[in-house]
Structure formats: structure tokens, C-alpha cells
Amino acid sequence: MPVLFVDDKVLAQSKAIGRYLAREFNLAGKTNWDQARADMILDQFEDIGTEIYKFMFEKDAAKKAELSEKFNSETLPRHLGYLENLLKENNGGTGFFVGDSLTWADLALANAYDHLGGTDAPFANSPLLAGLIKRIRATPSVAEWISTRPQTPF
DSSP states (O other), X not given: OOEEEETTEEEESHHHHHHHHXXXXXXXXXXXXXXXXXXXXXXXXXXXXXXXXXXXXXXSHHHHHHHHHHIIIIIHHHHHHHHHHHHHHTGGGXXXXXXXXXXXXXXXXXXXXXHTTSSSGGGTTOHHHHHHHHHHHHSHHHHHHHHHSOOOOO
16 A cells, blocks of 8 residues: 655555645646646546456456456547546647646656556557657656656556
8 A cells, every 4th residue: 555654643545645746846737727627637647557467367368358458448538538628628738737837747648658568659649648748758857757767667
């Protein structure tokens, strides 16, 4: 279970930790509405993760291949289409998911990019998302983290 220690306090649960850190580092969104939209986008990524787990932990090889193929050909493109539309709703999709600055919703997209293999292929039909990924990864603090982060399987 993920746990965050802050001074002598303990905070558990991934989303609670994420929201706390987003607020601490001004990545939650500037207004209550922006924060709610960022949360909505994070929930969309959680839905994608739920679909990935369906085949990731499948023991039957044939079933795993079938579920993986369905995810890549149907489920992921549908979810990316939703996200592309949400991005487009904010300034035509040329900035960020929410408001006019980087939020944890944007970082979730960059994280998804890595989890989906770190290639542009899944985003071929989502040019606005592909552009946002490039903008996120070009952000100096993000680029520095990517170049120095520990290498892990996830």
C-alpha cells in the first residue's frame, strides 16, 4: 500500500497522496472547478488502469492475448478519444488539460505515456494528446526528472 510520511503523520491511498501533493506543489488546479476537472481526468486514467489489469494479471495465455488485443484496438482508443475531447475543451487543446498551467492531470498523461511503452503509437489518432505529452516532457523540471529518475519496472 502506498504511504506518504509528512513529519510525524502518515497518509495512505494513492489518490489521497496524489491530491495532497498536487495541492502542496500547486498542481491541483487554480480554482475549485479546475481541481474538479483535474480529478475527473485522473479518474479517466484510473478507468484505463482497471482495463489494463484485466489482461495484465490474466494467467491463461490465450485469454490474455485476446484481452490485450481488445484493449489496444478498442478500449484504449475509446478512452484516448474521451481525453482528446476533454483537452480540446480547454483552449482548443493547445495548452493543458485544465486552466493555463501544468496540473497533476497533465502529469498523469505523461505517466500513462510511459506505461503504454513510451512511444507515440497509441496516440497516433490523438494529435492533441501527443502534443501535450511533448509539452509536458519539455517542461524543464519534468525533463530533469525523466533524465535522473530511478529505473523501475513500472
